[in-house]
Amino acid sequence: MKRFARAVVALAAIGAVSPALRAQAHTAPSNCSGLPTAADLKTFLVAAPSTGGDAGGLFHGTRMWVAVVNRDGKLCAVANSQDDPSQVWPGSQSIAKAKAYTANAFSLDSLALSTARLYTFSQPGHSLWSLGQANPFDPQALAPIGTQGGGDNQIAGGMIFFGGGVPIYKSGKIIGGLGISGDTSCTDHEIAKRVRTLAGLNPPGGALVDDITYSAADGATVFTHPLCLNTWRNGVSLGNEAVAVGY
Numbered sequence: 001m002k003r004f005a006r007a008v009v010a011l012a013a014i015g016a017v018s019p020a021l022r023a024q025a026h027t028a029p030s031n032c033s034g035l036p037t038a039a040d041l042k043t044f045l046v047a048a049p050s051t052g053g054d055a056g057g058l059f060h061g062t063r064m065w066v067a068v069v070n071r072d073g074k075l076c077a078v079a080n081s082q083d084d085p086s087q088v089w090p091g092s093q094s095i096a097k098a099k100a101y102t103a104n105a106f107s108l109d110s111l112a113l114s115t116a117r118l119y120t121f122s123q124p125g126h127s128l129w130s131l132g133q134a135n136p137f138d139p140q141a142l143a144p145i146g147t148q149g150g151g152d153n154q155i156a157g158g159m160i161f162f163g164g165g166v167p168i169y170k171s172g173k174i175i176g177g178l179g180i181s182g183d184t185s186c187t188d189h190e191i192a193k194r195v196r197t198l199a200g201l202n203p204p205g206g207a208l209v210d211d212i213t214y215s216a217a218d219g220a221t222v223f224t225h226p227l228c229l230n231t232w233r234n235g236v237s238l239g240n241e242a243v244a245v246g247y
Contacts, residue, residue, distance in 0.1 A: 031070055032076035032077070034170050034175055035068050035070060035076045035168075035176055036077060036199050037077050038077045038078060038079045038148070038149070040077075040199065041068065041077055041079035041195070042079040042080070044194075044198040044199055045064050045066050045080075045081040045195060046081055047198060048191045048194040048195050048198065049061040049062050051197075051198065052190075052194055052234065052235055053232065053236075054235065054237070055183075055187050055191055055194075055232055056184070056187050056228070056229075056230045056231050056237070057183035057184040057186065057187030057188075057228065057229065057230055057232075058183055058229065058230070059183050059187075060183075060187070061183060061187050061194075062081060063081060063082060063088045063089070063182045063183065064080070064081045064088060064092070064096075064180055064181065064182035064183065064188075064191055065078070065079075065080055065081075065088055065089075065092045065093050065095070065148075065179075065182050066078070066079050066080075066081075066096055066178065066195060067100040067178070067179045068168070068177070068179075069101055069155075069176050069177050070104075070175065070176045071104065071174060071175055072155070073101050073104060073105065073155045074153050074155055075097060075100075075150075075151040075152055075153065075154055075155075076152075076153075076176070078093075078096075078097070078149050078150060079148060080148045081182070084146070085145075085146055088182045089181075090145045092181035092182045093142060093143065093148075093150070093181075094137050094139070094156075094158065095160055095179070095181035096164070096179040096182075097137070097141060097151065097158060097179060098156070098158025098159060098160045098179065099115050099160045099164045099165030099177075099179030099180065099188075099192075100176070100178055100179030101155070101156060101158055101159075101177060101179070102115050102158070102159050102160050102165050103115055103165035103166050103167045103177035103178065103179065104167055104168075105135075105177070106118065107167035107174055107177070107210075108174060109172065109173050109174050109204075112166070112169070112203035112209050112210040113210060114163070114166045114167070114192070114210040114212065115160050115161055115162060115165030115166075115179075115189075116163035116165075116185070116189045116210075116212035116225045117210055117223045117225075119161050119163075119223075119224070119226070120223060120224055121161070121222060122161035128161075131159060131161070132159040132160075133159075134159060135157045135158065136157060136158065136159075138154070138155075138158075140154070141156035160179075163184075163189030163192075163212050163225060163228075164180045164185055164188030164189050164191075165178070165179045165180075165192065166178050166193060166210060167203065167210070168196055168199070168201035169201055169202060170201060172204045175201070178192060178195060178196055178201070179192070180195065184229055184231070185228055186212065186225070186231045186232075186233075189211075189212045189225075190212075190232065190233065190234075193207055193208075208234075211234075212225050212233065214227055214231070214233075214238060216238065216239065217233075217238050226241060226242075227240060227241045227242070228240075228241050
């Protein structure tokens with residue numbers, strides 16, 4: 001009888017502990033070693049607008065979301081540059097996460113491809129048109145408005161082919177992707193490369209190996225990106241997006 005009672009007590013203890021064990025297993029961190037934490041990212045975001053000259057755009061890079069994924073594409077850290085996260089465009093949260101996923105998904109040790117350099121390829125009449133439909137973003141990876149985080153250790157997916165996403169490297173090897181959103185796509189790219197530099201995670205070719213290029217400034221190639229409102233690159237003003245015609 002005593003043996004039976006001890007067995008009952010043991011089973012009850014296991015039942016009480018199991019939910020905690022299951023929760024622990026569910027929230028166990030993925031392989032995010034060597035990647036910036038959310039606190040690191042916020043520090044870099046706050047510093048980036050004053051590093052390297054004007055970032056241009058609407059807010060000069062001061063209202064941003066940032067996300068980092070590991071090489072598996074899993075979200076490792078998310079941060080917002082404002083003390084009140086609702087004061088950065090809510091729609092930019094998913095875009096930052098998707099940019100991080102995209103930059104990681106299409107880069108290798110030997111080839112760093114920022115999302116800005118994929119712009120032309122993904123336009124109608126070009127070779128990667130409709131690629132954005134291949135892996136839609138998972139809305140379950142979003143944090144509620146006014147908060148940050150969301151999607152920890154998940155593959156949120158999403159494909160974004162304009163400025164703001166860059167691959168990140170350590171010791172010459174790709175370890176994930178970083179995405180920025182919250183301003184024009186051109187300003188997003190400026191802040192993304194600054195954050196990557198501040199984090200010490202540039203590709204082997206250096207900070208500018210996958211820099212954004214513009215037809216208006218560099219001549220048209222398959223890697224060029226259109227100008228945005230108040231476009232600046234590396235501290236130099238390049239002008240504005242063309243005004244609408246024919247509407």
